[in-house]
Amino acid sequence: MTIVDTADQEQLTFDNDLVEAEIKPYYWVNQSNALVNTKQNLTINERRLLYALVSLVQPEDKDFKSYVLQTKELASLFGISESGFYERIRETVKGLNGKPLTVKRTKENNKVVIDDIYWVQRATYDEGQITIKLSEDLAQFLIDLKSYTKYQLYNVLQLRSEYSWRLYELLKERERFGKRIFEVKELRDLLSIPDEKLTLMKNFRAVVLDKAKKEIEEKTDIRFEYEIHKKVGRSIHSFIFYIYKNKSNIQSKLSEEAADYDIQSILNRLIAKGVSREKSVAIIKSYHPNYIEDNLRYVLKMEDKGLGNLPGYIISAIELNYAESSYEKDGKNDPLYQLAIGNADNKLKEQTGKDLKVLEEIYSYFITIMNKKKPERTEEIKLIKEEINKTLFKELDSIHDYRLKHRLPPLLIEDFEKSKVKAYFKKWYEDYKEGLPY
Structure with missing residues (x-):
């Protein structure tokens, strides 16, 4: 059934978490081993679209986002002619949802039930682009994974x-x-x-x-x-x-761009798991990213067992190769990765310096106002302090969103050791830490 929208009807829209996405061949697909080992009956084009979307899902994501994709770029990525691609994408989405993932599970009474899980929750087709969101029921196979299979898109496209x-x-x-x-x-x-x-x-x-x-x-x-x-x-x-x-x-x-992406991803994940930024940078300077990944994966499998000091265990696993990774341990032999490490370190220091400068300028601006006005009433001082809080918190939100979008690790309390706004960051962190990936 087709619903025809009119001016008097409330329009159905996507959530407010729209992300304009660009898909690169070196993006990583992460999926649970359970999904890999489940029967699937998808065509090549259905797979290309599905796993292009999966490659956009990040380990730190709490839920799925709605991705805005340019059909021209998708056609190029898939190696398909742009002519008629718009309709082909729509047919591909329909084809995906016509072949739901069938999962059998046993309830407490030993009764077997079957779940049919659809791949795509919603899709909107507009001129030259589509907006698409994966089914929330797939989250168990793609988010917060402990045991998973990982590969780069270029291997399958x-x-x-x-x-x-x-x-x-x-x-x-x-x-x-x-x-x-x-x-x-x-x-x-x-x-x-x-x-x-x-x-x-x-x-x-x-x-x-x-x-x-x-x-x-x-x-x-x-x-x-x-x-x-x-x-x-x-x-x-x-x-x-x-x-x-x-x-x-x-x-x-391997390209310079792909190496930058790999190094930045590993750095983000180490910091997100509580490893200090200084130690995280030292790790990526000393070990190959694939070797680090293997040992991170090893630790994540055990995370739910209540490891007392997760960051310490991660560091030990990497240094002693708990995972018995078959990848080369030393990353220094690959010049592209060494270049990427230097780029990531410098980029992070530069961005952190910019962010701190903006925050401190906001703080100084309000202090200047207070000194000029010299408010005597408690109520006036309270209002100015509230405005400082509100403005700094809004800027911290903006900084955090920018860093996530550009695959940069979040600001940490250690960045504010010599900053006048340290107390404000601690308050912001306490208020918003439920939504932060660290």
């Missing part, structure tokens, strides 16, 4: 086969172990291959496994070999896949 994409995700989830075993029936189910399709094993191997093997090695950061793991009679029961890093592709995709 160029894939032409949905089987290649799904197999890439399934192998990426076990990359750190170097192998994964699938029963044939299990793999067919995860790849959504109907019972009546590709029934001959030689066809299954040629169309699915061998084609995926070639395409994944050509276009992604991993490669694999596979062999028969077990037979039952003359039939193949299971395959074992051996997973390797595709180092040539990893290096060829």
